[in-house]
Amino acid sequence: MSSALLIDEPGAPRLFRDGAPGLVVTDVDSTLICQEVIEELAEAAGTRRQVAQITARAMNGELDFEQSLRQRVATLKGVRDSVFARVLTAITPTRGARELIEAAHRSGARFAVVSGGFEEVVAPLAASLSIDFYAANRLEVRDHVLTGRVLGRIVTADVKVECLRSWASSLGLPLERTAAIGDGANDVPxxxxAGVGIAFCAKPRVRERVGIQLNVPDLSRAIAPLGLSGDGQAPR
Known part of the structure; x- marks a missing residue:
């Protein structure tokens, strides 16, 4: 991307010609929250360094996401499921995340998250932040122990697009009235x-491919550019 529109500072231009999005969708790890959940889980398995290296390469687009996820999850085999509660206590929402969610709701929009992470953490996180929709992977657990496998579909880049389209359709919204925010290669599609896509403190290869960028780790900086005035008026 030869040039990018940066929305880092106050006074950034509005991203929608009129109104605001009716749906805002964000990635979770390193976007809505500061952590990479799989790395927090890997801490309990003693594989954090190995998993972090794989995660960094996957998010920069150097590895196939599904393959890399299965590889990372395999290192969690034998960890007890009590790890989920411990990880939840360590989760820190990104600066401005709560404000962005509240501004979306005050403006009449819905807020959703779609994650290559895990439902066991994402579901309670979504409930605590009043998030309307979520999608994430599920880890297989037997006798309260992680098996090192994932259940069902993997939330790949294509699945993230499917979720965006499905949620917009359920709300009667055209894609032009949606906004998406993410940091990794699997967020690019x-x-x-989305009507407006924002690369948030993104990996280098993501910044090369996405024209609107927020490079300051504060999601509240996206509120005004998205037209989320918080005045209680529903987007048109």
Whole structure:
């Protein structure tokens, strides 16, 4: 991307010609929250360094996401499921995350998250932040122990796009009235499909491919550019 529109500072231009999005969708790890959940889980398995290296390469687009996820999850085999409660206590919402969610709701929009992480953490996180929709992977657990496998579909880049489209359709919204925010290579298709896609403190290869960027780790900086005035008026 030869040039990018940066929305880092106050006074950044509005991203929608009129009104605001009716749906805001964000990635979770390193976007809505400061952590990478799989790395927090890997701490309990003693594999954090190994998993972090794989995660960094996957998010920069150097590895196939599904393959890399299965590889990372395999290192969690034998960890007890009590790890989920411990990880939840360590989760820190990104600066401005709560404000962005509240501004979306005050403006009449819905807020959703779609994650390559895990439902066991994402579901309670979504409930605590009053998030309307979520999608994430599920870890297989037997006798309260992680097996090192994932259940069902993997939330790949294509699935993220499917979720964006499905949620917009359920709300009667055209994609032009949606916004998406993410940091990794597996977010790029979703960012490009949304009416407005924002690369948030993104990996280098993501910044090369997404034209709107927020490079300051504060999600509240996106409120005004998205037209989320918080005045209680529903987006048109």
């Amino acid at each position: 979703m960012l490009r499909q």
